[in-house]
Amino acid sequence: MRRMVFDEDSKIARKVQRGDRQAFEALLVKFERPVFSFIYHFFQDRALSEDLTQETFLRAYRFIDSFRPKERFSTWLFSIAKNICIDELRRLRKGRTVDIEAVDPDILVSDGRRGDDPQLASILAQQGEILRQVLTRLPEKYRTSIILFYFNELSYEEIAAVMRISLSNTKILLFRGKRMLLDLYRDESGGDV
Amino acid sequence: MTKCAKFEDILARYVHGGVLLQEKDALEKHLSVCVSCEKLYRGITDIDRLLRQMPEKLMDPPPYLRAKILAHLPELGMAPLWRRWGRWAAALGAVAVCALLAVVLYLGSAPREPRLASAPPLVRPAGPVPAPASAAPGPKAAEETPAPPVKAAPAAPAPGTAVAAAPKVQIIREVKIYFYYPPATRVAVTGDFNGWNPEGVPLKAAGKPGLWKTTLRLKPGAYSYNFIVDDNILVPDPNAPDQMPDGYGGTNSILLVKGGNSV
Numbered sequence: 001m002r003r004m005v006f007d008e009d010s011k012i013a014r015k016v017q018r019g020d021r022q023a024f025e026a027l028l029v030k031f032e033r034p035v036f037s038f039i040y041h042f043f044q045d046r047a048l049s050e051d052l053t054q055e056t057f058l059r060a061y062r063f064i065d066s067f068r069p070k071e072r073f074s075t076w077l078f079s080i081a082k083n084i085c086i087d088e089l090r091r092l093r094k095g096r097t098v099d100i101e102a103v104d105p106d107i108l109v110s111d112g113r114r115g116d117d118p119q120l121a122s123i124l125a126q127q128g129e130i131l132r133q134v135l136t137r138l139p140e141k142y143r144t145s146i147i148l149f150y151f152n153e154l155s156y157e158e159i160a161a162v163m164r165i166s167l168s169n170t171k172i173l174l175f176r177g178k179r180m181l182l183d184l185y186r187d188e189s190g191g192d193v
Numbered sequence: 194m195t196k197c198a199k200f201e202d203i204l205a206r207y208v209h210g211g212v213l214l215q216e217k218d219a220l221e222k223h224l225s226v227c228v229s230c231e232k233l234y235r236g237i238t239d240i241d242r243l244l245r246q247m248p249e250k251l252m253d254p255p256p257y258l259r260a261k262i263l264a265h266l267p268e269l270g271m272a273p274l275w276r277r278w279g280r281w282a283a284a285l286g287a288v289a290v291c292a293l294l295a296v297v298l299y300l301g302s303a304p305r306e307p308r309l310a311s312a313p314p315l316v317r318p319a320g321p322v323p324a325p326a327s328a329a330p331g332p333k334a335a336e337e338t339p340a341p342p343v344k345a346a347p348a349a350p351a352p353g354t355a356v357a358a359a360p361k362v363q364i365i366r367e368v369k370i371y372f373y374y375p376p377a378t379r380v381a382v383t384g385d386f387n388g389w390n391p392e393g394v395p396l397k398a399a400g401k402p403g404l405w406k407t408t409l410r411l412k413p414g415a416y417s418y419n420f421i422v423d424d425n426i427l428v429p430d431p432n433a434p435d436q437m438p439d440g441y442g443g444t445n446s447i448l449l450v451k452g453g454n455s456v
Contacts, residue, residue, distance in 0.1 A: 036254035057262045070389040128247045150244040175205035182236040
């Protein structure tokens with residue numbers, strides 16, 4: 001017998017559907033950081049991530065009636081964020097390009113938890129930086145699945161729901177994404193991982 | 194390379210789970226002899242490790258962003274209401290047009306004696322309503338409840354003959370739903386018959402410990418449904434003859450309520 005949690009966020013979203021603005025604020029508080037992070041990793045552009053996070057939530061609010069309570073609210077919201085990222089990507093490809101060299105200085109600061117070993121922290125920060133850069137060169141679907149899996153820590157089932165693909169295809173997507181990432185990483189770093 | 198290509202899918206499941214035992218043996222054997230595949234596997238594992246160790250996975254949005262988003266909400270707050278009103282307005286408009294047409298047609302044929310079309314035969318099903326094993330008809334199950342005529346319908350219209358209003362019978366069937374689930378303290382049923390309402394229709398204890406029941410009044414048709422256990426766990430009906438993926442990684446049970454003519 002398969003079990004699936006009828007998540008609390010869906011119940012809150014149901015309140016929003018009935019016109020409860022406070023309920024939407026609760027969802028905003030919970031998902032603002034994950035959505036912002038997803039978009040940030042997608043574009044590596046802080047200002048753009050702000051705009052697109054705002055657009056994601058405003059679109060979610062505007063179209064809250066189309067949310068089905070059976071669905072997980074998080075996957076519905078990430079689907080909106082993903083679609084907004086794809087739209088933006090198309091727009092950028094037509095016009096300007098994403099400046100992947102423009103690195104946010106914040107991310108160069110090493111993680112405090114690794115302060116015991118400055119050398120290791122430095123290596124990890126360097127490797128992480130290369131990865132972030134090459135991630136933005138991946139095709140959209142691979143980029144989305146990798147960010148959702150490794151950064152937003154969504155499950156395979158949740159990613160399958162966001163991407164509207166099967167579970168097995170989700171795993172293949174992640175695998176192929178990492179394979180591309182590996183090739184790009186080797187090219188960029190001039191050697192093995 | 195074709196030999197290696199066939200291992201890609203297996204390698205993907207080897208890394209992310211779901212590989213069969215015999216596939217795993219074959220892959221490990223292949224990895225022990227194929228340098229390029231072994232290098233790929235090592236590389237993928239290293240990338241996986243790097244991604245997991247990456248600092249700053251969740252980034253803090255600027256503190257003003259939340260207020261900025263909320264500041265834009267009030268004006269949008271009207272949109273759902275407009276859409277709801279828009280839908281109702283469209284439905285009311287359609288009903289008004291139909292009513293007007295019916296009146297015009299009726300007045301046009303007023304001097305003639307109206308002829309009532311025979312209503313579709315009400316057929317009582319020979320057996321239980323073909324619903325899942327847990328949805329069995331009780332003493333009153335599969336009962337047609339003719340509703341009052343809801344809409345005027347032309348009866349065999351022919352040129353120059355009377356067009357008369359005919360009562361259309363709306364068949365509503367009572368379907369008893371049973372669910373045996375001893376660990377539950379509360380059970381409800383929800384589905385597309387109630388817009389997947391998170392509260393659902395509550396089931397009551399059916400006498401026997403762990404057995405729950407309720408009665409749904411449904412029009413003939415196919416419905417997706419699941420049980421809600423203890424307010425937040427969706428459980429498909431283990432006895433439903435038909436199940437289908439819900440498109441979100443879960444399963445829906447299918448309830449088929451047959452109409453009068455098809456029984």
